[in-house]
Amino acid sequence: MHRGKGMKFVGDSRISANRKPNIPKDYSEYPGKTEAFWPNFLLKEWMVGAVFLVGYLCLTIAHPSPLERIADPTDTAYIPLPDWYFLFLYQLLKYTYASGPYNAIGALVIPGLAFGALLLAPFLDRGPERSPAKRPFAVGFMLLAIAGVFYLTWESAAHHDWEASKKQGAIVEGADIDKDSDGYKLMDKNGCISCHGAELTGGAGAPSLIDTGLSPEEISKIAVKGQGAMPAGMFKGSDKELATLAEFVSGLSAK
Structure with missing residues (x-):
């Protein structure tokens, strides 16, 4: 076989003995292009x-x-609202065809089809054209997606009760509580802290005890007879202990 017959030399794997400095190439012949x-x-x-x-x-x-109060998973009355870039998905889950028994459709199927089409876009539109006018399908689907996201985001923001959300998320100022006092120990003994919190700022099922504006007599009456979600007979102690607890709660004020 003659030398080189039937073969093609596509490169040279030899390494130069003289190491050349790594100097950027001269692109002066192509100004502004590269x-x-x-x-x-x-x-x-x-x-x-x-x-x-x-x-x-x-x-x-x-x-x-803007920070809100500490999240309370037991507060079922709290109105959640995700960040702005998830508002369109949040709104989608409000519709009947994407919520309830069809929750999997709104949470998985529809977003999966949308993002799957986005991943397949380079394979579906393989034309060399760069002008939007010559790529009607790609541009049309892009505009449709933008319009859908914009509409769902606007619908979610426009119909949200911002005032109620602001009140529910407000941070309740605490008080300088003497946790070694007899009043606080009596509240702990009678289970008041389990509902009103260790800082007495309230929770999902109990209001804040800071700045209630109630007199010791009114607080004593509530502790014995209950009020709202608080049943009667929660306080179990003597009249002297009841007076001590009522004076303690009545004197709580914000920092």
């Missing part, structure tokens, strides 16, 4: 990223995120 990835292009990306990072940090310092 440039070296390192350091030219990457430096620009880092600069833009740094500007946005500093901007976000300034916004975070100037406008801290």
Whole structure:
């Protein structure tokens, strides 16, 4: 067989004995069209990223995120609201065809089809055209998805009871409680803390005992006869202990 017959030489695997410095190629012949990835292009990306990072940090310092009270899983009356980028899914689960017995459709099937189509987009639209006018199907599905997300987000935000949500999520200021006092020990002994909380700021089934505005006599009456969700006979103690507990609760005030 002659040398080279039936074979193609596609490269040379030999390594040069003289190591050349890693100098970016000269792209001066193509001004404005291409440039070296390192350091030219990457430096620009880092600069833009740094500007946005500093901007976000300034916004975070100037406008801290509004915190609500500690989450209480037993509070079934609380109106939940996810972050803005999940509002469209939250709204979708309100419709009859995507909630209740069809909850799996709204939580898995519909979002799965939408995100699955997004993953398959590079395979479904393989044309070389870049103009939106020449890619009607891809552009049409994109506009349909944007319109659907925008509409569902707007519907969720427009029909949410913001005032009720603000009141339910408000942080209740605590009080300077002397937990070694006789009044606090009596509340602990009679199970008051299990409902009203260790800081007496209330919970899912009991109101706050801070700044109630009630007199010791009114508090004594509630402790014996109950009120609202609190049944009668919760307090088990002497009249002297009842007076001590009532004076303690009546004197609680916010910091």
